[in-house]
Amino acid sequence: MASEKEIKEIYENGMNILEDLTNNVQEIQEQVLEEILKSNAGTEYLSRFFPNGEADNQSFKTNVPIITYEDIKPYIDRIANGETSSILLAYRIIQFLLSTGTSGGQPKLIPMTAESFEKRMSDLLLSDLVTRKCFSGSDEGKSLYLYFIKPEMETPSGLKASFFTTFYFKTESFKNGLAKFFTSPIDTILCLDNKQSMFCQLLTGLLQRDEVVRFGSTFASVLARTIKFLEDYWRELCCNIRTGYISDWIIDPGCKNAMSLILTRPNPELADSIQQICEDKSWEGIIVKLWPNIKYIHCIITGSMSQYVSLLEFYGGGIPLVSPIYNSSESSFGINLKPLSKPFDVSYTFLPNTAYFEFLPVGKDGEGKTQETWTDDEPVDLANVKLGRYYEVVVTTLAGLYRYRVGDVLKVTGFRNKSPQFQFVERRNVVLSIDVDKTTEEDLSKAIMKAKLILEPLGIMLTTCSSYADTSLTPGRYVLFWELKMKGRNDLPKLDAKIMEQCCCIVEESFDFTYKSHRKGGAISALELRVVKHGTFDELMDFYVSKGVSVAQYKPPSCLKSEEAVKILNSGMVGKFFSPKTMF
Ligand code: AMP
Numbered sequence: 001m002a003s004e005k006e007i008k009e010i011y012e013n014g015m016n017i018l019e020d021l022t023n024n025v026q027e028i029q030e031q032v033l034e035e036i037l038k039s040n041a042g043t044e045y046l047s048r049f050f051p052n053g054e055a056d057n058q059s060f061k062t063n064v065p066i067i068t069y070e071d072i073k074p075y076i077d078r079i080a081n082g083e084t085s086s087i088l089l090a091y092r093i094i095q096f097l098l099s100t101g102t103s104g105g106q107p108k109l110i111p112m113t114a115e116s117f118e119k120r121m122s123d124l125l126l127s128d129l130v131t132r133k134c135f136s137g138s139d140e141g142k143s144l145y146l147y148f149i150k151p152e153m154e155t156p157s158g159l160k161a162s163f164f165t166t167f168y169f170k171t172e173s174f175k176n177g178l179a180k181f182f183t184s185p186i187d188t189i190l191c192l193d194n195k196q197s198m199f200c201q202l203l204t205g206l207l208q209r210d211e212v213v214r215f216g217s218t219f220a221s222v223l224a225r226t227i228k229f230l231e232d233y234w235r236e237l238c239c240n241i242r243t244g245y246i247s248d249w250i251i252d253p254g255c256k257n258a259m260s261l262i263l264t265r266p267n268p269e270l271a272d273s274i275q276q277i278c279e280d281k282s283w284e285g286i287i288v289k290l291w292p293n294i295k296y297i298h299c300i301i302t303g304s305m306s307q308y309v310s311l312l313e314f315y316g317g318g319i320p321l322v323s324p325i326y327n328s329s330e331s332s333f334g335i336n337l338k339p340l341s342k343p344f345d346v347s348y349t350f351l352p353n354t355a356y357f358e359f360l361p362v363g364k365d366g367e368g369k370t371q372e373t374w375t376d377d378e379p380v381d382l383a384n385v386k387l388g389r390y391y392e393v394v395v396t397t398l399a400g401l402y403r404y405r406v407g408d409v410l411k412v413t414g415f416r417n418k419s420p421q422f423q424f425v426e427r428r429n430v431v432l433s434i435d436v437d438k439t440t441e442e443d444l445s446k447a448i449m450k451a452k453l454i455l456e457p458l459g460i461m462l463t464t465c466s467s468y469a470d471t472s473l474t475p476g477r478y479v480l481f482w483e484l485k486m487k488g489r490n491d492l493p494k495l496d497a498k499i500m501e502q503c504c505c506i507v508e509e510s511f512d513f514t515y516k517s518h519r520k521g522g523a524i525s526a527l528e529l530r531v532v533k534h535g536t537f538d539e540l541m542d543f544y545v546s547k548g549v550s551v552a553q554y555k556p557p558s559c560l561k562s563e564e565a566v567k568i569l570n571s572g573m574v575g576k577f578f579s580p581k582t583m584f
Contacts, residue, residue, distance in 0.1 A: 007177055010122060014129040018337070021351050022419035026383040028352040033057050036356060036398050044087040045075055046402060066360070066379065066394055066403045069108050075400075076109050080155035089400035091115055096161035098153070099329035100553050107548065109161055110329045116399040119354050120164070120332045121173060126351070127324045127335035128178070134322075134339045135295040141213030143181050144205035144291065145298070146226050147189045148197055150550035164329055165218060165552040183208045185262070187254030194551050198229050199247070200255045203237055204262055205291070206274055212291040215316075216298030218552045220308035221541070223299055224464065225551070227286070227315050228538055231490060234278040242271035282488035285317025296320045301343050303408075303424045304555050306445060309343045310456075311463050314487060326424060330406055331355045331395045337416055347413045347421040350382055355398075357382045359391035362409050379403075385412050385420050392428060409442075432469045432559050434476040434524050437515050441558045448480070451506040460484055460493040464537045466569065468560040470528070477525035480507065481569045485534045492533055495575045504529050504579035526579040536572025543568055 010017065021028065034057060040046055041055030049063040065071075075088045076096075085093045091113040099108040132139055149169055152162040168174055169189050179186050188200040205212060217223050230237075240246055244266035246259045277289045288294055297316050301309055301323045312321055322339040325332070326348040332355075334348030341347070350357060358379035379394055380386075393406050407429055410422035426441035433439070444467060452462045463483045470479045486493050504527050508519065518524040541554055543565060560566050 006118075006122075007125060007173070010125040011129055014126050015133075018126060018130075018351075019417065021353055022349065022417035025352045025418045025420075026381070029356055029382050030057060032353060033060065033356040033396065036396060036402075039090040039398065040088075040400070040402075043089060043400075045072070045400075060396075061379075064403050066358075066405060068405050068407075072401065072404065076111070079111070080109060080157055080159065080161075082157040085111065085400075089113070089398065091398060093159060093399075095152075095159055095167065096155065097167065097329040098161050098163050098548075098550075100163075100549055100555060108329070109155070111400045112164075112167070113399045116331075116397060117167075117171075120168075120327065123325065123327065123332040123335055123351060123354060130335065130337055131296070131298065131322055131324060131339045135213075137213065137295065141293060142183045142208060142211045143178075143214040143216065143298075144183045144201075144208075144212045145214070146198065146201055146217040146222055147184065148194050148222070148551040149190055149192065150545075150548070150552075151192055163550040163553050165550060183212060185258035187258040191252045191255045193252055194545065196250050196252050196255050198226065199233060199237070200250060200259055202226070202230060202233070203240055203246075203259065206237060206241065207262055207267075207270070209270075209274075209291050210293060213293050213295050214298055215287055215291060215294050215296075216322075218299060219555060220299045220301045220305040220312060221464075221554055221556055222551060223297070224308045224311055225538060225541065227283075227311070228535065230278075230286075231283070234274070238271045238275045238278070241274065242266060242268050284314055284488045287315050288317040288319055294319060296322045296339070298322045298324060300325070302326070302346050303426070304441065304445075304558050306343065307448075307462070307464055307556075310452075311461060314461065326422075328406060328408075330401055330404060331397055333357075333393065333395075334422060337421075345423075347423050349416045349419050349421045352382060352419065356396040358394040358396070358403065359385050359410075360394060360405070362390040362392050382420065383418060387412050387414070390425060391422075427558075430558050432467055432478050434469050434471060434478070435518060437518050437524060439478065439511060439515060443511060444558060447507040447510040450510050451503040454499060454502060454506070455484070455493075458493070458499070459487045461487050463534070464556060466537075466540070466557055466560055468566055473525070475523050475525050477528055479528045479530060480504075481530050481532055481536075483532050483534060483537050483572075490534050492574060495531060495577075497577060500529060500531070500575070500577035501579065504577055508579050526581050528579075529577045530569070530573050531575040531577075532569055532572035533574050536569055539568050539572065540565060 037055045037060060041050055079085045093111045094114055095112055096109040097112050099110055147169055149166040150163055152160045154160055175186055183205045184201040188197055191197040236247060244263055246263055250256055296319055297312055301321050320340055321343050323346045324336055326334045334350040336346055337349045360379050361377050385391060390409055390411050392409050395404050395406055396402050407427055409425040409428055411425050412420050413423045414421045430441040431438045448465060463485055465482045467480045470477050484493050508527050545551055
């Protein structure tokens with residue numbers, strides 16, 4: 001695990017480390033691959049591809065196939081069931097990580113070693129360093145970071161499996177490192193009941209409101225949920241502060257104990273000022289009003305999280321949103337070296353010492369739509385990707401993944417020294433599909449961005465959205481779910497049918513040629529927009545959390561595949577609208 005000495009080294013010398021890494025991309029990548037082959041070429045999985053025993057970098061690229069999780073799953077299952085992990089990797093597995101991407105409904109299990117954890121830690125620390133350097137004075141105060149955990153599971157072999165966040169928050173390096181700068185006592189983060197945890201974390205954050213200089217979480221979706229929680233609970237939080245007593249329903253021993261050390265006396269003055277702020281009709285800028293010394297909001301806001309950008313800009317009162325890192329259970333990928341970039345310009349610089357990266361070129365058709373990735377196209381090395389091109393990332397790690405397709409599509413937007421910077425474009429397997437039409441996550445998100453613009457001047461905010469392909473009738477149609485609310489208030493907006501239909505039209509118009517021609521030919525019905533009431537998407541999140549997903553790693557699905565999930569959103573429906581039948 002990263003020792004205090006290593007952490008100190010990164011904080012003291014981090015900028016030089018970054019210069020070195022980004023200047024020597026090709027050399028470091030070659031070394032990383034050599035090291036992986038040196039230790040793992042003899043495993044049952046890899047040795048098949050080196051029949052004459054020569055496992056050099058070139059024969060790796062020629063012989064080892066590019067795979068997905070399903071190809072490696074039999075090995076993972078064998079290890080989870082008790083066989084030695086040396087069938088796949090040489091280093092000892094300390095536990096499995098659970099990924100939110102599912103394989104046949106089950107989270108994927110990804111091996112983690114002490115070494116792979118350290119690499120992640122060093123990327124996290126470098127990213128933290130770069131962000132702090134950007135904001136003077138942010139070193140001094142505290143972070144109000146809303147973090148949550150989920151119970152671990154145990155595989156038949158006795159190896160544990162948990163989400164990375166859960167593992168990380170339980171480590172000594174977290175407890176003795178970053179956690180020291182947090183307002184949340186560690187026991188409130190480690191509480192398994194998310195509601196008690198959220199209440200106590202917000203309460204401690206409010207009690208220390210003048211010291212808070214950073215507000216954040218893992219993903220933007222968690223902060224959207226936090227704001228909703230604050231709307232529902234601010235009165236009770238104020239009451240606790242006023243009386244100096246914690247609510248009766250906080251029964252988790254860790255939380256109770258931690259709160260008894262912080263909530264030590266009645267503080268009516270503080271309660272009054274918080275109450276005054278929260279009673280204000282408009283909650284615009286509520287985050288900076290409650291925590292006046294905040295310098296930035298820190299959470300991932302790219303990819304499927306971009307739907308929360310306007311919400312966070314509104315409640316954050318315009319303070320910078322910093323999207324720090326791009327990583328997954330499989331590997332860390334890149335960090336944001338320009339923390340002040342606007343949300344839609346954020347790029348992540350890949351660090352070449354993290355893993356061995358390859359990139360499958362992804363074609364775009366004349367309309368800019370992503371085409372199939374062909375694995376027989378030559379993958380390109382990290383040092384050889386081209387500016388402006390799209391790629392699917394393929395990763396090889398010391399922890400048992402070899403030429404593994406992560407499923408994310410990225411675009412090269414620039415270089416820091418010799419290291420490419422990528423914008424996250426979309427998840428490859430997230431598509432709405434009817435017949436031969438395939439509408440990707442990127443198509444959808446671009447279309448929705450355009451359509452929601454006509455709601456903004458009316459003071460209506462799209463807080464979150466999803467979709468599904470309704471094929472219960474023929475022809476099928478795409479259905480969008482939008483959660484709408486008035487800016488700064490929780491009231492349901494008055495929905496003008498003409499305007500909502502116009503939103504449907506804008507979405508359909510921005511879809512590609514294939515969609516439009518199918519729609520025109522009658523193979524796809526008019527798009528439907530279902531508006532759901534405020535809070536409905538929280539129920540969807542609760543549903544996925546009850547199925548085992550961690551709040552800290554939850555990503556709202558852009559396209560729903562589960563009937564139960566569609567049912568939950570339908571139950572909050574307050575209006576439905578269609579594109580005109582004869583639009584095309
Ligand atoms: P998980 O393995 O559950 O941590 O999920 C990893 C996935 O989350 C990645 O493969 C991406 O699709 C998504 N993700 C992680 N970081 C980012 C980011 N900075 N921007 C957009 N998507 C991200």
